Amino acid sequence: MIREKPQSFNTVALKERLTIPRQSMPEQDPFIRSTNFFEVNLGLTPEQAVIEAQRCIECKKPTCMDGCPVNIKIPDFIQLICKKDFLGAAEKIMEDNSLPAVCGRVCPQETQCEEVCLVGKRFEPVAIGRLERFVADYAMENGNGSVKETQIPQPSGQKVAIVGSGPAGLAVASDLIKEGHEVTVFEALHEFGGVLVYGIPEFRLPKTILRQEVANLEAKGVKFIKNFIVGRTMTIQELMEEEGYDSVFLGLGAGLPRFMNIPGENLNGVYSANEFLTRSNLMRGYEFPEWDTPLYRAKHAIIVGGGNTAMDAVRTAKRLGAEKASIVYRRSEEEMPARNEEIHHAKEEGVEFLNLVNPIEFIGDDQGNVVAAKCLRMELGEPDDSGRRRPIPMEGSEFIMVVDMVVIAVGNGSNPLISQTNPEIETNKWGNIVADADGRTSMDAVFAGGDIVSGGATVILAMGAGRKSAAAINEYLKSKVGSSA
Amino acid sequence: MNLKDQINSMDMDDIIQMCVHQEQQAIDLYTLAKDQARNESSRQKFQELIDMETKHKVALQNFEIENYIELPPADLKVTDYLMEPVLGVTMTTQEILILAAKREGKTATMYQDLSDHFSMDKQLSTFFQMMADEELRHKHDLETEYENEFMPEG
Numbered sequence: 055m056i057r058e059k060p061q062s063f064n065t066v067a068l069k070e071r072l073t074i075p076r077q078s079m080p081e082q083d084p085f086i087r088s089t090n091f092f093e094v095n096l097g098l099t100p101e102q103a104v105i106e107a108q109r110c111i112e113c114k115k116p117t118c119m120d121g122c123p124v125n126i127k128i129p130d131f132i133q134l135i136c137k138k139d140f141l142g143a144a145e146k147i148m149e150d151n152s153l154p155a156v157c158g159r160v161c162p163q164e165t166q167c168e169e170v171c172l173v174g175k176r177f178e179p180v181a182i183g184r185l186e187r188f189v190a191d192y193a194m195e196n197g198n199g200s201v202k203e204t205q206i207p208q209p210s211g212q213k214v215a216i217v218g219s220g221p222a223g224l225a226v227a228s229d230l231i232k233e234g235h236e237v238t239v240f241e242a243l244h245e246f247g248g249v250l251v252y253g254i255p256e257f258r259l260p261k262t263i264l265r266q267e268v269a270n271l272e273a274k275g276v277k278f279i280k281n282f283i284v285g286r287t288m289t290i291q292e293l294m295e296e297e298g299y300d301s302v303f304l305g306l307g308a309g310l311p312r313f314m315n316i317p318g319e320n321l322n323g324v325y326s327a328n329e330f331l332t333r334s335n336l337m338r339g340y341e342f343p344e345w346d347t348p349l350y351r352a353k354h355a356i357i358v359g360g361g362n363t364a365m366d367a368v369r370t371a372k373r374l375g376a377e378k379a380s381i382v383y384r385r386s387e388e389e390m391p392a393r394n395e396e397i398h399h400a401k402e403e404g405v406e407f408l409n410l411v412n413p414i415e416f417i418g419d420d421q422g423n424v425v426a427a428k429c430l431r432m433e434l435g436e437p438d439d440s441g442r443r444r445p446i447p448m449e450g451s452e453f454i455m456v457v458d459m460v461v462i463a464v465g466n467g468s469n470p471l472i473s474q475t476n477p478e479i480e481t482n483k484w485g486n487i488v489a490d491a492d493g494r495t496s497m498d499a500v501f502a503g504g505d506i507v508s509g510g511a512t513v514i515l516a517m518g519a520g521r522k523s524a525a526a527i528n529e530y531l532k533s534k535v536g537s538s539a
Numbered sequence: 540m541n542l543k544d545q546i547n548s549m550d551m552d553d554i555i556q557m558c559v560h561q562e563q564q565a566i567d568l569y570t571l572a573k574d575q576a577r578n579e580s581s582r583q584k585f586q587e588l589i590d591m592e593t594k595h596k597v598a599l600q601n602f603e604i605e606n607y608i609e610l611p612p613a614d615l616k617v618t619d620y621l622m623e624p625v626l627g628v629t630m631t632t633q634e635i636l637i638l639a640a641k642r643e644g645k646t647a648t649m650y651q652d653l654s655d656h657f658s659m660d661k662q663l664s665t666f667f668q669m670m671a672d673e674e675l676r677h678k679h680d681l682e683t684e685y686e687n688e689f690m691p692e693g
Contacts, residue, residue: 312633312689312690314621314690314693315621315622315624315633315634315637316620316621316622317622358693359692359693360692360693361691361692362692363692364692383693384693391691391692392692412620414620415620430620435613436613438683438686439683439687440687444613444615446613446615446616447616447619447620463692464689464690464691464692464693465688465689465690465691465692465693467688467689470578470580473578473579473580474578477579481579481580482580482583483580483583483584483587483632484580484632484688485578485580485632509688509691510691
């Protein structure tokens, strides 16, 4: 289908647009922010947002939309920013993305929409993520957070249970409530948002944003139930047979931490990134003693891994008062899966990077506390399937590093609870739920999407999977009514 | 009598049969572990290992030395420094992969040692070299899988 080009409101001549520099994101001073948990990025000003939007060259065949997993109408919302219709721009985004303030902050735009932006072929790409964040924040502050209310749909009389309140679950809830279904989101923890709330620190994604997004959905009629573990509090079968849910969506995420299986991982002071970040983010350990969650203030904290989770953990350790906080990564910086922005921010905040180093043992004292890490130096070999050069241990290069805190951030797996309590739901050898492209599982009326299916991925990919499942659930419910009529 | 002395008294068919027996022992071990494993993902992983060893066993039974192409794979050494898990009913997929990769590594070392020891006997040395390469290839594949699944950010 050929898309109609949006009306242009850009008053800058085409040639001049390419001379406008990409607007930089105002942010807290690195020295100050490394001692607090307030948001690092402060957001574009309205003036900056308009200037940035004017950099768009209005391509005949815009590629940016193809780079977005949920195909946000990027050219359209950018033109509305040029027109200074910021609420209109937010509404346009929300046609495809129910969490723009979240995605504007945590999406890796540099490998998605911005990577394929044609301006980026010769210059820096249009800062689509920063613009998305700007209009979402503007809408929250000036449009009562929910922008234009859609018509209240006719109740369908059908009930959908959503297990997990992370990005996939929230996307499903947002789409299905518009169809008139009765939607209930079940969350195992005491706060909604899944990995967005327990995994991402306040300084990258303030909790108030998530609470606002949840409040918006509540205002539209979505019910939220916390402290409810599906598989323990109630099984899927019980939800369907006793509570009358017609369909269930499983969006449990990948919350099971991976460990390295090296000696000393059970010592005191060795955390999984999940535990460390949950204690700080969800249990508000960073507000000790106001919030009574113990978190060790380290002299030297090392964080093992090179992804965004490792960057979140090391920057959290620094803010918690670690005298020295280091990333220990067995490849080089070039191979790091973390976003460049996160690496840049970590460096600015004084984080040390020990690349081409891999721990092989953690050493404890007689009290069982970690006091040192035995490490090996690595060298890079041939590229692997992902294109990253492989680290090869350098034999005889062992050395001891004095540390008093370790955080393991090498990856996450799926929680086995659902597969253990529902053997009829097919899982693969990694424990991920097997689902088709629309999220259908091997159990009738049960759908799944996000990290529990794909393994650890991005927020927007989880939302994209959630939206596909929502469409499939809606079709399923319609066909159910049709067949019983 | 040690293994090298035993091999000295065998002909090529006997040696191949000995290696086939070695593969069968691995198949039996993984089959037992699969039957006792408590979770489905572990059963699936053990089945994959059974299939891998079975293929190797069949290839050995049809072995012809002139078809051997020397192409030793890189030893990634990903699991070399990890703790060796104990075979048991509650093993996770991660532990199964570590165990299997370490087994392949040890067997590769044994065959490499035999290949070096019998370097004066071209046929025997080439045969053991092929076996060593094959075991190392399995280790390489298992460690690649391990890295992709268990250390995506490591």
